Amino acid sequence: MAASMTVSGGDEYDVIVVGAGPVGENVADQVVRGGLTALIVERELVGGECSYWACIPSKALLRPVAALAEARRVDGAASAVRGGPNAEQVLARRTAFTHNWSDDSQVGWLDSAGIALVRGTARLVGERLVEVRTRDGGVRRVTARHAVVLATGSKPTVPDVPGLAEADPWTSRDATSATAVPDELAILGGGVVGCEMATAFAALGSRVTLVARGSGLLPRLEPFAGEAVVTGLRNAGVDVRLGTTVTTVERDAAGVRIELTDAEGTRTVRADEVLVATGRAPAVDGLGLEAAGVHGLTIDDSCRVEGVDWLYAAGDVNGRALLTHMGKYQARACGAAIVARAGGAAAEPAAWSRYAATADHAAVPQAVFTDPEVGAVGRTEAEARAAGLSVRAVEYDLGQVAGASLYADGYTGRAKLVVDTSRDVIVGATFVGATAAELVHAATVAIVGEVPLDRLWHAVPSFPTISEVWLRLLEAYGR
Ligand SMILES: Cc1cc2nc3c(=O)[nH]c(=O)nc-3n(C[C@H](O)[C@H](O)[C@H](O)COP(=O)(O)OP(=O)(O)OC[C@H]3O[C@@H](n4cnc5c(N)ncnc54)[C@H](O)[C@@H]3O)c2cc1C
Numbered sequence: 001m002a003a004s005m006t007v008s009g010g011d012e013y014d015v016i017v018v019g020a021g022p023v024g025e026n027v028a029d030q031v032v033r034g035g036l037t038a039l040i041v042e043r044e045l046v047g048g049e050c051s052y053w054a055c056i057p058s059k060a061l062l063r064p065v066a067a068l069a070e071a072r073r074v075d076g077a078a079s080a081v082r083g084g085p086n087a088e089q090v091l092a093r094r095t096a097f098t099h100n101w102s103d104d105s106q107v108g109w110l111d112s113a114g115i116a117l118v119r120g121t122a123r124l125v126g127e128r129l130v131e132v133r134t135r136d137g138g139v140r141r142v143t144a145r146h147a148v149v150l151a152t153g154s155k156p157t158v159p160d161v162p163g164l165a166e167a168d169p170w171t172s173r174d175a176t177s178a179t180a181v182p183d184e185l186a187i188l189g190g191g192v193v194g195c196e197m198a199t200a201f202a203a204l205g206s207r208v209t210l211v212a213r214g215s216g217l218l219p220r221l222e223p224f225a226g227e228a229v230v231t232g233l234r235n236a237g238v239d240v241r242l243g244t245t246v247t248t249v250e251r252d253a254a255g256v257r258i259e260l261t262d263a264e265g266t267r268t269v270r271a272d273e274v275l276v277a278t279g280r281a282p283a284v285d286g287l288g289l290e291a292a293g294v295h296g297l298t299i300d301d302s303c304r305v306e307g308v309d310w311l312y313a314a315g316d317v318n319g320r321a322l323l324t325h326m327g328k329y330q331a332r333a334c335g336a337a338i339v340a341r342a343g344g345a346a347a348e349p350a351a352w353s354r355y356a357a358t359a360d361h362a363a364v365p366q367a368v369f370t371d372p373e374v375g376a377v378g379r380t381e382a383e384a385r386a387a388g389l390s391v392r393a394v395e396y397d398l399g400q401v402a403g404a405s406l407y408a409d410g411y412t413g414r415a416k417l418v419v420d421t422s423r424d425v426i427v428g429a430t431f432v433g434a435t436a437a438e439l440v441h442a443a444t445v446a447i448v449g450e451v452p453l454d455r456l457w458h459a460v461p462s463f464p465t466i467s468e469v470w471l472r473l474l475e476a477y478g479r
């Protein structure tokens with residue numbers, strides 16, 4: 001610490017939460033509702049990555065694209081659609097959803113919820129002891145009576161490609177907060193960020209090249225999902241290059257020069273910007289873990305760090321499931337456990353108890369807002385087999401469902417259920433097609449509830465909805 005700095009100390013709260021993203025906010029809210037006091041420390045904006053540079057602005061960019069695409073697929077409505085989205089208005093709508101990167105309303109919510117806020121960067125300096133470098137240059141030490149919760153999120157990883165870091169690449173932050181649409185955009189990485197941003201920027205007018213090193217896109221999902229997204233992106237004019245690696249990147253006066261290598265050799269792509277979308281890593285730099293005697297953030301199902309009974313890690317920072325809804329789910333389990341333990345209870349995180357984020361292991365839902373949309377939950381067929389389950393999978397062409405054909409002319413899509421035959425329950429489900437993400441929650445309920453297939457026959461989907469695919473899948477499986 002610099003000699004000139006004054007350390008103000010003596011503050012005590014029951015719980016200190018580091019990071020005011022959706023996860024930190026939810027932990028703090030839970031513990032305050034449980035009768036404890038909470039301080040939340042935030043170094044940027046209250047609301048975190050999700051509100052300003054991730055979920056909200058990305059979906060605000062994508063929604064107009066989806067709305068237009070849907071209207072174009074319905075005869076009688078399509079003729080009213082003239083041209084593509086208005087990029088300027090789409091960016092303005094996105095900016096409105098981020099409150100122009102002001103967190104006033106979220107700070108107001110913290111206040112109304114009775115959660116104290118300090119703006120600054122926190123680090124652990126001892127057992128239950130947190131030091132905050134405040135925005136005004138001061139240093140403040142705060143003690144937690146019961147627990148410190150790390151909810152610091154994640155940061156984008158930039159691969160070690162020669163010239164890439166020097167070329168000033170975009171990360172997801174630059175893409176989601178862009179103030180203009182580049183004429184040419186190269187995207188590195190065929191995961192969720194790469195696919196969603198390719199969808200948005202192609203529709204807004206960029207010529208997009210999407211470079212993926214694997215043989216398909218969205219590699220964590222069922223292969224047919226990635227294949228449908230490749231087709232959708234190519235139909236939208238995106239140059240999707242699979243099995244391709246970037247060997248060098250160089251920025252010059254004209255933009256960025258990117259050398260690519262694939263099975264056929266080497267080629268060069270030019271772009272105004274290059275977006276790196278190659279995954280994220282836990283935001284733990286400078287958190288003082290080692291100094292506080294914490295070696296790694298391995299957690300139990302209540303998000304308590306193994307071997308450190310006062311420390312918790314919830315949300316992206318624990319690396320379990322990098323999704324807002326899963327982080328908020330962890331926050332509910334973690335907050336409940338902290339409150340119970342403060343009252344003297346053991347609050348063991350028994351599977352499916354209120355103190356355990358059990359769904360993290362095999363019931364994580366995800367919605368990918370590409371065209372077509374992808375919704376998935378639980379295990380893919382390959383994952384279920386690798387986990388040693390006895391598996392049978394069934395698929396159905398969504399376009400054959402009456403509700404889907406009414407929804408859009410020429411509806412294309414696919415659905416798949418993965419069944420554990422030893423228990424006759426669903427362990428995974430994937431839906432691809434317009435509004436497919438809305439089909440996922442029924443599957444999540446079936447997986448978490450371990451509803452036997454025999455009973456699912458009695459869950460009758462309405463006619464004529466796209467949900468009738470459930471009946472078709474059961475018929476395909478047989479009774
Ligand atoms: C482009 C993009 C789109 C996404 N879209 C979706 C989506 O549609 N749906 C979905 O479920 N998920 C989506 N995600 C993932 C989602 O954004 C994250 O899972 C979510 O933000 C995690 O919440 P969190 O609270 O753990 O972390 P964050 O939202 O990252 O918040 C962490 C906070 O901690 C603060 N912080 C960090 N270190 C310190 C410190 N030392 N001191 C003080 N403060 C600190 C940070 O400033 C930040 O505000 C998307 C991600 C990206 C990149």
Ligand SMILES: NC(=O)c1ccc[n+]([C@@H]2O[C@H](COP(=O)([O-])OP(=O)(O)OC[C@H]3O[C@@H](n4cnc5c(N)ncnc54)[C@H](O)[C@@H]3O)[C@@H](O)[C@H]2O)c1
Pocket residue numbers: 159160188189190191192193194196212213214218219246277278279280321322323366367368369
């Ligand atoms: N709709 C949503 O729910 C949504 C949207 C965006 C992001 N997210 C979350 O954000 C997280 C981060 O997204 P992401 O797309 O950055 O990560 P990701 O892990 O989904 O995908 C990263 C991709 O980059 C590839 N890659 C990694 N290193 C590479 C390299 N050196 N060269 C080329 N390719 C490389 C990987 O093979 C993978 O396909 C995800 O885990 C996701 O859960 C969710």
